[in-house]
Amino acid sequence: MHKTMGRVLGVAIALSPVLALAQASGPAATATDVASTQIQAGLMRALEELKPGVTVSDHLLSLPDIGKYNVGVAVVARPAGTFQNSLSHEKITEIYYVLRGSGTQVTGTMVGGTRSANISKTIGPGLSSNAPLQNSHSTKLGPGDVQIVPPGVGHGFTSIDPGGIEYLIFRIDTDHVLALQ
Numbered sequence: 001m002h003k004t005m006g007r008v009l010g011v012a013i014a015l016s017p018v019l020a021l022a023q024a025s026g027p028a029a030t031a032t033d034v035a036s037t038q039i040q041a042g043l044m045r046a047l048e049e050l051k052p053g054v055t056v057s058d059h060l061l062s063l064p065d066i067g068k069y070n071v072g073v074a075v076v077a078r079p080a081g082t083f084q085n086s087l088s089h090e091k092i093t094e095i096y097y098v099l100r101g102s103g104t105q106v107t108g109t110m111v112g113g114t115r116s117a118n119i120s121k122t123i124g125p126g127l128s129s130n131a132p133l134q135n136s137h138s139t140k141l142g143p144g145d146v147q148i149v150p151p152g153v154g155h156g157f158t159s160i161d162p163g164g165i166e167y168l169i170f171r172i173d174t175d176h177v178l179a180l181q
Contacts, residue, residue: 086156108133
């Protein structure tokens with residue numbers, strides 16, 4: 001119980017600059033709801049797409065314009081395995097919330113990298129690389145865990161345990177670069 005409350009408090013503290021920005025720009029005209037049925041349908045779709053050779057299925061479910069920024073809600077499914085690829089987002093903060101499964105996510109500094117234009121509409125502009133991250137830190141993530149990845153921080157799952165992993169990502173988009181597809 002204390003661990004869960006600590007995580008919730010940590011997320012609230014990390015989001016305080018975003019919440020302050022929201023208050024400064026005035027309240028949105030209405031709240032945006034993302035129902036459990038939408039999340040479950042998105043996860044089923046993502047899991048169906050995980051055919052052999054597919055290492056990630058990532059779908060934005062909602063992308064409300066809050067005024068000075070957008071907040072994307074995405075569902076992601078990944079299969080079990082080991083991986084080398086990492087990426088970084090130039091303009092997007094990502095907040096991971098693990099629903100099911102577990103894996104090790106590495107964060108750090110990306111050296112080099114290739115611009116990935118084909119994914120910019122759903123996760124924002126950024127770089128990807130197969131080279132190891134510098135100044136890296138590994139974190140084992142499992143159900144209920146939260147990880148916040150700021151813009152410019154390289155990140156990638158290096159291993160995902162048997163059964164795969166399913167998680168929500170909340171994408172804070174201050175430059176309005178994301179688009180629903």
